[in-house]
Amino acid sequence: xxxxxxxxxxxxxxxxxxxxxxxxxxxxxxxxxxxxxxxxxxxxxxxxxxxxxxxxxxxxxxxxxxxxxxxxxxxxxxxxxxxxxxxxxxxxxxxxxxxxxxxx
Numbered sequence: 001x002x003x004x005x006x007x008x009x010x011x012x013x014x015x016x017x018x019x020x021x022x023x024x025x026x027x028x029x030x031x032x033x034x035x036x037x038x039x040x041x042x043x044x045x046x047x048x049x050x051x052x053x054x055x056x057x058x059x060x061x062x063x064x065x066x067x068x069x070x071x072x073x074x075x076x077x078x079x080x081x082x083x084x085x086x087x088x089x090x091x092x093x094x095x096x097x098x099x100x101x102x103x104x
Contacts, residue, residue: 001045028056044071050078
């Protein structure tokens with residue numbers, strides 16, 4: 001299975017150095033379209049999306065993560081670092097299980 005990265009130019013270039021395919025969306029609306037295309041690919045097992053871009057597709061990522069096993073969608077920080085107080089799918093699942101909000 002392949003890994004695919006959707007992120008800023010710096011992040012995508014960095015992952016390209018280790019052989020991971022990726023793309024930089026032209027605008028926030030392009031994130032949802034790009035993500036939908038990648039999620040349909042049978043050869044992709046992990047999709048890395050930078051947190052700031054993932055915010056543009058929150059509902060799509062949450063719906064996918066809660067209903068499908070593959071590919072796994074993982075939000076990662078970009079060059080600016082983690083987004084403070086960002087609620088990820090992992091934090092929502094932990095809350096639902098009664099594990100409370102945890103530091104990530």
